[in-house]
Amino acid sequence: MxxxxxxxxxxxxxxxxxxxxxxxxxxxxxxxxxxxxxxxxxxxxxxxxxxxxxxxxxxxxxxxxxxxxxxxxxxxxxxxxxxxxxxxxxxxxxxxxxxxxxxxxxxxxxxxxxxxxxxxxxxxxxxxxxxxxxxxxxxxxxxxxxxxxxxxxxxxxxxxxxxxxxxxxxxxxxxxxxxxxxxxxxxxxxxxxxxxxxxxxxxxxxxxxxxxxxxxxxxxxxxxxxxxxxxxxxxxxxxxxxxxxxxxxxxxxxxxxxxxxxxxxxxxGLREVPAERIETAKLQMQLKQSRAVAQDRELSEEWLHLLEQQYQSVTERMRDYYQAKQAGLEQTRRQLDASARARLKELKHCLREQQQQWLKLRQQLASA
Ligand SMILES: [Zn+2]
Ligand SMILES: [Zn+2]
Structure with a gap:
């Protein structure tokens, strides 16, 4: 000892x-x-x-x-x-x-x-x-x-x-x-x-x-x-x-x-991690946790397939939104025109909707 x-x-x-x-x-x-x-x-x-x-x-x-x-x-x-x-x-x-x-x-x-x-x-x-x-x-x-x-x-x-x-x-x-x-x-x-x-x-x-x-x-x-x-x-x-x-x-x-x-x-010099990196980390963890739940409960392959599919969709919407936002930020100094602003709003709406679906799917999976 x-x-x-x-x-x-x-x-x-x-x-x-x-x-x-x-x-x-x-x-x-x-x-x-x-x-x-x-x-x-x-x-x-x-x-x-x-x-x-x-x-x-x-x-x-x-x-x-x-x-x-x-x-x-x-x-x-x-x-x-x-x-x-x-x-x-x-x-x-x-x-x-x-x-x-x-x-x-x-x-x-x-x-x-x-x-x-x-x-x-x-x-x-x-x-x-x-x-x-x-x-x-x-x-x-x-x-x-x-x-x-x-x-x-x-x-x-x-x-x-x-x-x-x-x-x-x-x-x-x-x-x-x-x-x-x-x-x-x-x-x-x-x-x-x-x-x-x-x-x-x-x-x-x-x-x-x-x-x-x-x-x-x-x-x-x-x-x-x-x-x-x-x-x-x-x-x-x-x-x-x-x-x-x-x-x-x-x-x-x-x-x-x-x-x-x-x-x-x-x-x-306040250091800040870009929002997209934070959101991506969060999304990856959600996928990992939901996958584990699906495997734990021995749910059908269909569930896993759905999960991957929805995950891809949210990732794409997220990329579109943050890319447009970044472009918008660069433009703001020169004044963001109305159409760019409307496009950004639309992308944000698309992302939110996709995130809602993702959340719903994970909730369904948790109670399946
Ligand atoms: Zn610390
Ligand atoms: Zn610690």
Whole structure:
């Protein structure tokens, strides 16, 4: 039997004591003393700052380079990220790039979901499974002075933001213990487990609309408290896209923040996967899933034939529509004439109709 790597005492103590205090002292203080409104608002604001620093900063900006950000924005995200206490940008991005490159590999993916919920959620941080850090995959980030400043001074940035800041705010509000517990401890624990759920639950619970080559899942419920990172199957399939929730109704506050920053020229170079590639990936997955259903139920060859036929039709309509749209986009600068606009509308209608038929066929097949 191979022995487990040594425990990382500091991580184990921090995770255990903060969680314990959040579950016992915080509610007890609420019952016995109560919290002031200002304390709760402050805790929420700090939670959002930390959360968005991880998602818009650590994740989409530094790990994936999905966009570029003004130095002022980078400082804001670097400090907020240190407060979230998830290690420095450099370390986090290095782990995360390995997670994408070797996803689900028991040894090379640092928080491989194939090693179970506990390991991918928190277990991987409690023992020294990885040995000495290897930053060879983040050489680009080593040239960024803000990233390196945060890395070198990570320890005291954590102390100032997690202890001195809540203490000072508590003194100002006149609710020292309440602020320490709510804006200090509860905010940190909520922040931690929100992020950890992306490594654990978002690889277990949800749908796989874009790819089943790895375990990641799309999950709208997780998106609600992870600042939009619940659309993890999309993210693993198109990792350099600045969005995770691509439809307008997908809850992705990180995407909205980046769009807002871009509007004020504080963010630029937003990388976006062409819609046709996304739709094609989705269609291929639908065909694969429907084929599997047909084979599972040993349905007739006729079903498979119908599926292939409809799949071809949707693919063709899609190609026509996106080609016309691309041509239209190139023309827009010179004003898209009325007939081209009408043609595009007609193609879109044809595509929608074909997609409806495709959906109907798959529904029939599912209940056959
Ligand atoms: Zn990622
Ligand atoms: Zn993942």
């Amino acid at each position: 191979t022995s487990k790597p040594p425990l990382i005492l500091i991580n184990t103590l921090i995770f255990s004591f903060t969680a314990l205090a959040a579950l016992t002292l915080a509610p007890l203080h609420g019952i016995l003393v109560g919290y002031q409104g200002e304390t709760l608002v402050l805790a929420l604001l700090l939670w959002a700052w930390n959360g968005l620093s991880i998602t818009a900063g650590y994740h989409r900006l530094w790990s994936h380079k999905a966009y570029s950000a003004h130095p002022a924005v980078q400082w804001f995200l670097a400090i907020g990220g240190a407060m979230a206490l998830q290690n420095s940008i450099l370390h986090w991005a290095s782990d995360h790039r390995r997670h994408h490159k070797f996803v689900d590999d028991d040894h090379k993916d640092p928080y491989s979901a194939s090693r179970g919920f506990w390991y991918s959620h928190i277990g991987w941080m409690l023992r020294n499974y990885q040995g000495e850090p290897d930053y060879t995959n983040v050489r680009d980030l080593q040239k960024n002075p803000i990233v390196m400043f945060q890395h070198r001074h990570y320890g005291w940035l954590v102390l100032v933001t997690n202890v001195i800041l809540p203490l000072a705010c508590g003194a100002l509000i006149g609710d020292l213990w309440g602020t320490l517990l709510m804006a200090g401890v509860v905010r940190l624990v909520a922040m931690h487990h929100g992020t950890f759920f992306i490594n654990s639950l978002a690889h277990i619970w949800g749908t796989q609309p874009y790819s089943d080559k790895q375990s990641s899942r799309d999950n709208a419920v997780l998106a609600l408290f992870t600042f939009g990172e619940g659309y993890h199957n999309f993210h693993h399939t198109f990792e350099h896209d600045w969005r995770n929730g691509i439809r307008w109704f997908h809850f992705d506050p990180t995407k909205w923040l980046i769009a807002l920053l871009a509007r004020f020229r504080l963010a630029s």
